[in-house]
Amino acid sequence: MPTHLTLEQLNDGILTIESSPQDAGTLEAIVIRPVTDARVSLDKCELSPQGGVHGDNWALGCWKSLPDGSPHPDVQVAIMNSRTIDLIAGEAERWPLAGDNLFVDLDLSENNLPPGTKLSVGDVTLEITEIPHNGCKKFAERFGTDAVKFVNSPVGKQMHLRGIYAKIVQAGTVRVGDVIRKLRE
Known part of the structure; x- marks a missing residue:
């Protein structure tokens, strides 16, 4: 079993x-x-407003839904900073345990990517939503209670260390290695 980092190490x-x-x-x-x-883990994947990240269970119903019971579009895609998960997980093979869809080397902080910001990756356009992404019981079981304290701290929340949610604005394909770019409006 992997050793979890202390809050100080994180x-x-x-x-x-x-x-x-x-x-x-x-x-x-x-x-x-x-x-x-x-x-x-995939090398490439289709994303669409109707299906979310294709193959992911979001489209089958998720923790947040609309009044009609359909999955909420504001939580279609869970995105986490790759430097954060690398620190927390310790090795790339453990990254998927976080449960996020896209791991990116990009500043996900509130200051850099406020809700409404659009990102392009592959053929896809994403829009950052307001739904908070917080560390939970499963995250603590997988990475330790200090990891949850780290991502849920005031600094952790401002930097979105646990990640962010986005909805899919333009469908397409994403591939590992694609550039993810903040779009200027």
């Missing part, structure tokens, strides 16, 4: 995370969750 990694690119970074990993607690 805080020592903040400078590395803060140096993530602000305008254009890289899509480092794609993960789908076909069923609860299952993870599949």
